[in-house]
Amino acid sequence: xxxxxxxxxxxxxxxxxxxxxxxxxxxxxxxxxxxxxxxxxxxxxxxxxxxxxxxxxxxxxxxxxxxxxxxxxxxxxxxxxxxxxxxxxxxxxxxxxxxxxxxxxxxxxxxxxxxxxxxxxxxxxxxxxxxxxxxxxxxxxxxxxxxxxxxxxxxxxxxxxxxxxxxxxxxxxxxxxxxxxxxxxxxxxxxxxxxxxxxxxxxxxxxxxxxxxxxxxxxxxxxxxxxxxxxxxxxxxxxxxxxxxxxxxxxxxxxxxxxxxxxxxxxxxxxxxxxxxxxxxxxxxxxxxxxxxxxxxxxxxxxxxxxxxxxxxxxxxxxxxxxxxxxxxxxxxxxxxxxxxxxxxxxxxxxxxxxxxxxxxxxxxxx
Amino acid sequence: xxxxxxxxxxxxxxxxxxxxxxxxxxxxxxxxxxxxxxxxxxxxxxxxxxxxxxxxxxxxxxxxxxxxxxxxxxxxxxxxxxxxxxxxxxxxxxxxxxxxxxxxxxxxxxxxxxxxxxxxxxxxxxxxxxxxxxxxxxxxxxxxxxxxxxxxxxxxxxxxxxxxxxxxxxxxxxxxxxxxxxxxxxxxxxxxxxxxxxxxxxxxxxxxxxxxxxxxxxxxxxxxxxxxxxxxxxxxxxxxxxxxxxxxxxxxxxxxxxxxxxxxxxxxxxxxxxxxxxxxxxxxxxxxxxxxxxxxxxxxxxxxxxxxxxxxxxxxxxxxxxxxxxxxxxxxxxxxxxxxxxxxxxxxxxxxxxxxxxxxxxxxxxx
Numbered sequence: 001x002x003x004x005x006x007x008x009x010x011x012x013x014x015x016x017x018x019x020x021x022x023x024x025x026x027x028x029x030x031x032x033x034x035x036x037x038x039x040x041x042x043x044x045x046x047x048x049x050x051x052x053x054x055x056x057x058x059x060x061x062x063x064x065x066x067x068x069x070x071x072x073x074x075x076x077x078x079x080x081x082x083x084x085x086x087x088x089x090x091x092x093x094x095x096x097x098x099x100x101x102x103x104x105x106x107x108x109x110x111x112x113x114x115x116x117x118x119x120x121x122x123x124x125x126x127x128x129x130x131x132x133x134x135x136x137x138x139x140x141x142x143x144x145x146x147x148x149x150x151x152x153x154x155x156x157x158x159x160x161x162x163x164x165x166x167x168x169x170x171x172x173x174x175x176x177x178x179x180x181x182x183x184x185x186x187x188x189x190x191x192x193x194x195x196x197x198x199x200x201x202x203x204x205x206x207x208x209x210x211x212x213x214x215x216x217x218x219x220x221x222x223x224x225x226x227x228x229x230x231x232x233x234x235x236x237x238x239x240x241x242x243x244x245x246x247x248x249x250x251x252x253x254x255x256x257x258x259x260x261x262x263x264x265x266x267x268x269x270x271x272x273x274x275x276x277x278x279x280x281x282x283x284x285x286x287x288x289x290x291x292x293x294x295x296x297x298x299x300x301x302x303x304x305x306x307x308x309x310x311x312x313x314x315x316x317x318x319x320x321x322x323x324x325x326x327x328x329x330x331x332x333x334x335x336x337x338x339x340x341x342x343x344x345x346x347x348x349x350x351x352x353x354x355x356x357x358x359x360x361x362x363x364x365x366x367x
Numbered sequence: 368x369x370x371x372x373x374x375x376x377x378x379x380x381x382x383x384x385x386x387x388x389x390x391x392x393x394x395x396x397x398x399x400x401x402x403x404x405x406x407x408x409x410x411x412x413x414x415x416x417x418x419x420x421x422x423x424x425x426x427x428x429x430x431x432x433x434x435x436x437x438x439x440x441x442x443x444x445x446x447x448x449x450x451x452x453x454x455x456x457x458x459x460x461x462x463x464x465x466x467x468x469x470x471x472x473x474x475x476x477x478x479x480x481x482x483x484x485x486x487x488x489x490x491x492x493x494x495x496x497x498x499x500x501x502x503x504x505x506x507x508x509x510x511x512x513x514x515x516x517x518x519x520x521x522x523x524x525x526x527x528x529x530x531x532x533x534x535x536x537x538x539x540x541x542x543x544x545x546x547x548x549x550x551x552x553x554x555x556x557x558x559x560x561x562x563x564x565x566x567x568x569x570x571x572x573x574x575x576x577x578x579x580x581x582x583x584x585x586x587x588x589x590x591x592x593x594x595x596x597x598x599x600x601x602x603x604x605x606x607x608x609x610x611x612x613x614x615x616x617x618x619x620x621x622x623x624x625x626x627x628x629x630x631x632x633x634x635x636x637x638x639x640x641x642x643x644x645x646x647x648x649x650x651x652x653x654x655x656x657x658x659x660x661x662x663x664x665x666x667x668x669x670x671x672x673x674x675x676x677x678x679x680x681x682x683x684x685x686x687x688x689x690x691x692x693x694x695x696x697x698x699x700x701x702x703x704x705x706x707x708x709x710x711x712x713x714x715x716x717x718x719x720x721x722x723x724x725x726x727x728x729x730x731x732x733x734x
Contacts, residue, residue, distance in 0.1 A: 070664070073637065073664055076637050077634065077637055080630065080633055080634045080637065081634070082630070095665065102669065102670035102671075103631070103634055103667070103668075103669050103670075104667065104668040104669075105634075105638070105665060105666070105667045105668075106665045106666050106667075107638075107664060107665035108663070108664060108665050263447065263449070264470070266447055267444065267447045267448070267470055267472075270440065270443050270444055270447065271472070271474075296475070297437070297440055297474060297475060298462065298472060298473045298474035298475050299472070299473045300470070300471065300472045300473075301470075301471045301472075302469065302470050302471075303469035303470075304469075
């Protein structure tokens with residue numbers, strides 16, 4: 001194998017495929033980047049079996065071939081080389097030479113035969129969605145995925161497509177995040193994609209309106225961004241029937257300024273931090289929400305202007321769950337819906353109807 | 368105690384004195400900020416006994432008094448309050464109230480009697496030096512202080528003032544950093560200031576030409592920046608007689624472009640990282656320095672244009688020590704002086720004569 005390519009192109013491509021490489025795999029081959037020539041292109045692949053990322057860049061191919069090089073070392077070398085053409089050549093079965101100006105690296109490579117085969121996906125494209133919208137949808141739900149593996153299915157996000165709508169849903173037993181967009185597509189899909197995959201996907205997606213094409217198979221999802229393709233296995237099992245969790249009728253409706261409420265809860269949680277529960281109490285009154293917290297550090301009282309429709313209520317929360325939601329939302333005004341001190345709080349934008357967040361309250365002994 | 372002050376002023380003052388507070392002291396009082404009224408001023412003090420920082424801000428004092436409040440909690444509360452006037456008042460012996468707009472905090476305070484007394488320093492100012500110059504001198508030597516405590520004196524920087532010159536010297540057994548400036552002052556001083564103190568001092572010093580006044584006592588140093596005063600104990604013991612370590616005559620003199628050499632050594636060290644020694648070899652030839660490194664990852668060869676005066680030489684280094692020096696220097700061209708493969712390398716600026724760096728080579732078995 002022998003090729004010449006531009007440093008900046010190669011660096012970007014390595015950076016992209018590295019997102020699939022944990023660097024800690026017990027199989028050394030999975031800590032490597034597969035580099036293959038293909039006509040006038042170079043194809044780079046990183047994989048941890050569950051997640052594989054492939055990208056292509058232009059190169060002057062002088063000799064066809066393929067090689068696997070440790071991703072971390074290769075990435076560091078390319079990053080630190082001067083901005084110039086880079087010559088890469090396999091000089092024997094075990095050694096790849098990297099030349100750039102007056103720098104010469106001979107690095108040990110690995111055998112490409114051992115690289116795991118990527119799932120073969122028939123790209124009958126199922127739907128496409130602008131990169132920036134998908135990026136936002138992931139960001140606005142992924143925080144609610146479960147972090148522990150006791151119920152693996154909850155570490156992923158449910159992609160639910162039907163009735164020309166795409167829903168992304170994450171929940172972890174304490175809160176739920178639902179984000180939706182309309183879609184010009186008649187397919188029906190229910191698939192749970194690992195949070196880890198979507199975390200890396202959202203880093204690769206750019207803040208632009210170009211479409212990303214998405215294909216599902218029974219076990220995999222493929223994100224096709226043109227030059228870059230991301231394949232991930234799906235999580236196995238049934239997702240929780242989330243719709244029955246979200247109440248539709250409420251006794252109270254509170255309208256509040258999101259940022260003001262967030263600031264008050266963040267300040268109140270400074271006192272709550274001492275205990276593990278992050279406990280804050282909300283006293284919802286006519287025109288006013290009083291937020292209090294007590295701990296051995298002292299006590300805090302915050303007041304927020306609100307508009308209340310319905311009766312007054314006292315309810316307690318783990319402040320972290322409210323803060324997570326209020327931080328991720330971006331509209332100026334929000335609606336918080338309550339029914340009682342032991343029923344979930346459902347939060348939506350006042351104007352833009354594209355999300356539903358649910359947070360469970362903390363049941364107090366004196367309730 | 369009762370006062371009103373501006374949030375931004377208070378926040379800045381808390382941020383400054385917090386630098387003396389580790390937050391991990393087994394004496395809870397040392398995790399606190401001492402707040403005292405003094406006429407129309409507020410005085411804030413943080414101390415870990417070895418290092419104390421005091422700063423003052425304007426305030427409307429409504430009732431004289433003093434209090435100690437946990438620094439981390441107080442800092443977080445002030446930081447998160449809205450930009451407005453803050454009212455602070457002790458409401459009983461154990462409780463301090465913080466009011467700002469609609470926020471109210473009642474926090475547990477500590478007894479000011481238990482706060483350690485600060486050393487009483489007679490400020491017969493010994494010398495003054497512009498803040499930006501002292502800041503740079505610290506930055507350009509502190510990296511060479513010892514990180515382990517086996518020889519505590521080497522964890523500090525020697526301040527040596529004589530013959531109208533101030534020298535800052537740090538060394539750790541593998542390398543030495545010496546930075547000097549002329550000083551319009553006839554005093555003679557030899558004092559070793561803890562690296563930890565100087566690290567915090569350099570964060571407080573700003574990039575401006577205002578003078579900082581420095582006073583020494585047998586056991587302490589005082590940095591007076593006007594509003595802010597920093598007092599630190601000195602390290603006890605005799606510093607190493609560093610002058611005898613720095614050779615004055617050499618067999619080779621190499622002139623090189625600093626950044627080019629740094630880039631080459633950083634790339635070469637990518638291969639050296641695998642082993643603990645970070646070993647790189649320098650082959651100094653007429654017009655050329657060849658830098659190589661080998662490990663089980665492969666090998667690298669880098670070439671740098673140089674001007675050589677003297678004979679050729681092969682010498683090996685721990686790349687980390689050369690990288691530290693080349694990164695901290697800021698002139699375009701530097702001079703590296705060598706005598707043999709087992710004698711120290713002495714590095715200076717080509718033009719600006721204000722520093723001397725020394726790095727010991729690694730003795731190779733085949734030397």
